[in-house]
Amino acid sequence: MKRAFPILAVLTALLLVYAFYEALWVAPMERTMGDVQRIFYYHVPSAWTAFLLFFVNLVASVVYLIGKNAKADALAAVSAEVGVVFCTVVLVTGPIWARPVWGIWWTWDIRLTTTLVLWLIYVSYLVLRRFSDSSQTPKLAAVLAIFGALDVPLVYFSIWFFRTQHPQPVIGGGGSIDPRMLHVLLINWLAFSCFAFLVCWWRYQLELLQHDLEEAQALEALLGAEGLPATSARARSPLNKTPSRPGTV
Amino acid sequence: MNSIKFLYAAYIATWVIHGLYLGSVLRRYNRLRQQRKDLGK
Amino acid sequence: MSSLRSITVATLAKDIRLEWRSRDAINSMLFFSLLVVVIFSFSFDPNAEESREIAGGLIWVAFLFAAVVALNQTWARELRNQVLDAYRVSPAPANALFVAKALGNFILVSVLEAVMAPLFMIFYNLRALGPAWQLIPVAVLGTWALVVNGTFFAAMSLRTRSREIMLPLLLFPISIPAVQSMVEATRIILAGDGSARFWIVLLLTYDVVFTTACLGLFETILQAE
Numbered sequence: 001m002k003r004a005f006p007i008l009a010v011l012t013a014l015l016l017v018y019a020f021y022e023a024l025w026v027a028p029m030e031r032t033m034g035d036v037q038r039i040f041y042y043h044v045p046s047a048w049t050a051f052l053l054f055f056v057n058l059v060a061s062v063v064y065l066i067g068k069n070a071k072a073d074a075l076a077a078v079s080a081e082v083g084v085v086f087c088t089v090v091l092v093t094g095p096i097w098a099r100p101v102w103g104i105w106w107t108w109d110i111r112l113t114t115t116l117v118l119w120l121i122y123v124s125y126l127v128l129r130r131f132s133d134s135s136q137t138p139k140l141a142a143v144l145a146i147f148g149a150l151d152v153p154l155v156y157f158s159i160w161f162f163r164t165q166h167p168q169p170v171i172g173g174g175g176s177i178d179p180r181m182l183h184v185l186l187i188n189w190l191a192f193s194c195f196a197f198l199v200c201w202w203r204y205q206l207e208l209l210q211h212d213l214e215e216a217q218a219l220e221a222l223l224g225a226e227g228l229p230a231t232s233a234r235a236r237s238p239l240n241k242t243p244s245r246p247g248t249v
Numbered sequence: 250m251n252s253i254k255f256l257y258a259a260y261i262a263t264w265v266i267h268g269l270y271l272g273s274v275l276r277r278y279n280r281l282r283q284q285r286k287d288l289g290k
Numbered sequence: 291m292s293s294l295r296s297i298t299v300a301t302l303a304k305d306i307r308l309e310w311r312s313r314d315a316i317n318s319m320l321f322f323s324l325l326v327v328v329i330f331s332f333s334f335d336p337n338a339e340e341s342r343e344i345a346g347g348l349i350w351v352a353f354l355f356a357a358v359v360a361l362n363q364t365w366a367r368e369l370r371n372q373v374l375d376a377y378r379v380s381p382a383p384a385n386a387l388f389v390a391k392a393l394g395n396f397i398l399v400s401v402l403e404a405v406m407a408p409l410f411m412i413f414y415n416l417r418a419l420g421p422a423w424q425l426i427p428v429a430v431l432g433t434w435a436l437v438v439n440g441t442f443f444a445a446m447s448l449r450t451r452s453r454e455i456m457l458p459l460l461l462f463p464i465s466i467p468a469v470q471s472m473v474e475a476t477r478i479i480l481a482g483d484g485s486a487r488f489w490i491v492l493l494l495t496y497d498v499v500f501t502t503a504c505l506g507l508f509e510t511i512l513q514a515e
Contacts, residue, residue, distance in 0.1 A: 020260075036252040039259040046263070065510065085270045089263050096259040100252035120463035127459055132450040140446050143507050147439075147464055150499055154467040154492070161488050162470065195267075203274055209281045216288050 005201070012194040019184075019191040027184040039097040040181075045189035046089040047115060049196045053083030054118060058149045061142035073138035074207040076145065078200050080125050086196065087119045098169075107168045110159045117155045121148040134214075294386050301390035306397070308367065315363060316398065323356045323402045324409065331413040345414050346476030349407065350469060354436065356402045357395075358458050361440040364391055365448055374448075374512070384509040392441040392504075399433055419482030428479070428486070431493040432472035435500070439464055442504045446511050468496045 023041035030037035060076035063069060094112045095105045106112075125148065129141050177185070309316060330348050334341050341348075368374050377387055407429075410416060418425065440461050447456040475489035 034252060036256050038256055042260060042263050082270075085266060089266050092262050092266065093259045096255050096262065100255045117463060117466050120466075124459050124463050128446075128450065128456070131452060131456060136449050140449070140511060143446070143511055144460065146507070147500070147503060150503055151464050151467065154496055154499070158467040158470045158492055161492070162474065165474075165484070199267075199271065199274075206274060206278050206281065209278065209285065213281055213285050213288070216285065220288060 005198070008194070009198055012191065012198055015187075015191040015194060019188040022184045022187055026180075028178060028180055030181075033101050036097065036100050039093055041184055041188045043090060043093040043097060044185060045192045046086045046093065047111070048189055049192050050083050050086035050090060050115070050118075052193070053079045053086060053196060053200075054122065057083060057122075058145055061145035064138055065142045065146075068138075070138075070211075073142070074204060074211075076138075076141065077129060078203045078207060080122055080129075080141075080145075082196060082200050082203060084119065084122050084126060085199075086192075087115060087122065090115050091119060102169045104169070108159060108163060108166070109168060109170055110156065110163060113159050114152065114156050118148075118152065121151065294383055294389075297382050297386035298390045298393070301387060302393050305390065305394040309394075309398070316401070319356065319359055319398075319402060320405055322359055323352070323406045326352045326355055327406050327409045327413065336414040341414055343477070343481065345410065345416055346478075346480055347473045348414075349410050349476060350432070350472045352406055352410070353399070353403055353433070354462075354465075354469065356406065357399045357433075357436045357440060358461070360398050360402065361395060361437070361444050361461075362454050362457055364395055364441055364444045369448065378512060384512045385505050387512075388441065388445075388504065388508040392438050395437045395441050396434060399437055400429075403429060403433065416480060418480055420479040420486070422479065424479050424486055424490070425476065427490055428472060428475045428493065431490065431497055432468065432475075435468035435472075435493060435496050436461070436465060438497070438501050438504050442508065442511075445508070464500075468493060471496065 019041075023038050027038065027041065029035060057076050057079040060072045060079060064072040064076060091112070094109075094115075098107065099105050121144075125141060125144050128144055129137050132140055330352055334344065334348060365374070368377075377384070440457065443460040443464075444457050446460065447453045450456045471489040471493045475486040475493070478484050478486040478489070
């Protein structure tokens with residue numbers, strides 16, 4: 001995978017450029033909104049990607065709670081962080097799109113509001129991970145992820161009903177979509193998904209490095225006083241795939 | 250045609266957000282690598 | 291099953307007895323609740339017609355702050371005396387401890403609400419134009435929604451830096467559908483504007499879902515301390 005990374009990065013960059021070109025020049029102009037509607041090709045794929053990443057986080061959290069698998073926890077941490085980044089993009093591009101089209105920055109639009117609550121839940125998840133004692137973080141974070149997942153359908157329902165009582169403009173439009181626009185949308189989604197995958201992979205390397213460093217520091221503290229080397233720490237890391245001796249973990 | 254500015258703003262904002270995040274990951278990565286190197290000596 | 295109930299009752303009785311003996315904590319919380327009502331009354335002119343519209347929201351925001359103050363000290367006594375370690379090694383089911391704590395908090399927050407609600411009614415000249423009795427299930431279900439998750443997140447926050455701020459940071463996002471339900475239901479009942487049934491049912495659903503989640507996962511986080 002390490003060797004494939006530069007190639008994949010270049011391919012993804014090219015795909016992103018192509019998707020950008022399609023969004024701005026190839027996609028037909030929308031009748032009522034004009035060119036501003038092209039924000040759609042960045043707003044919607046970012047939302048889909050964010051939701052996918054949060055789903056990955058949920059699965060990784062459950063897997064961690066069942067098997068205490070350190071890799072699952074690392075994946076949970078990574079997907080939450082990258083998910084929040086994409087979610088931020090959704091929350092920023094949404095109002096930027098709403099303002100010229102509907103004259104207002106915000107509305108209790110069901111998708112945008114659900115995205116906001118998801119963003120809040122996952123920011124609190126990241127704060128918990130940052131502030132908690134590192135030996136217990138995986139377990140606490142996994143539990144919070146489950147609570148968040150249980151909350152989302154309730155959020156959706158409550159906003160849905162609220163909107164039937166207090167009608168609000170719908171941001172993002174509903175209804176059927178022109179097949180040419182759908183094509184551009186899917187291209188952008190593919191490009192952003194590949195981009196998200198690469199960012200996650202790189203961020204995962206950071207997690208590995210972090211664990212590596214912690215193991216080394218712990219061993220240094222333990223053995224440093226006796227003058228023994230601490231370099232065998234890496235072999236014992238639960239995240240490391242290649243053990244120093246065959247048959248060991 | 251003023252609404253075009255919003256289109257530019259949205260696309261630029263998207264990449265600024267991604268850029269800031271990638272920058273922070275890069276900074277953390279370099280810092281950890283340096284710390285690991287110092288420890289390994 | 292009876293051991294679960296007897297442990298829960300014993301723990302709850304102990305907490306109430308201890309709280310009653312030194313009433314400092316509850317007295318300061320009562321005063322805090324009064325202050326919140328007064329400040330809200332200064333900030334949102336009670337005489338304006340709009341205030342009647344938003345009274346539902348105001349009351350519940352005030353209750354939310356009072357609840358956080360109450361919840362923050364949930365586990366303080368246990369922490370001081372290493373009770374949690376004793377609990378971890380005892381054969382007693384962890385859920386008994388959780389239910390006892392949650393019930394204790396429920397009683398405490400309900401007392402605070404019982405003080406604040408009449409004050410709000412006085413300051414804002416509130417009258418329920420709809421079926422006033424419905425405010426009781428709203429208050430009970432809404433308070434339980436805040437307390438059950440609050441007690442759980444307070445336990446989660448024990449092993450974090452900035453424990454006091456961690457609790458509201460975790461609680462508020464998750465509580466959004468519950469708070470919206472409480473506020474809308476209260477608004478509808480006070481204004482006599484339609485039926486609050488959907489919101490009450492949603493609150494009930496929220497309570498069932500999260501009480502189950504808390505009971506199911508409390509053991510996990512207790513062991514995590």
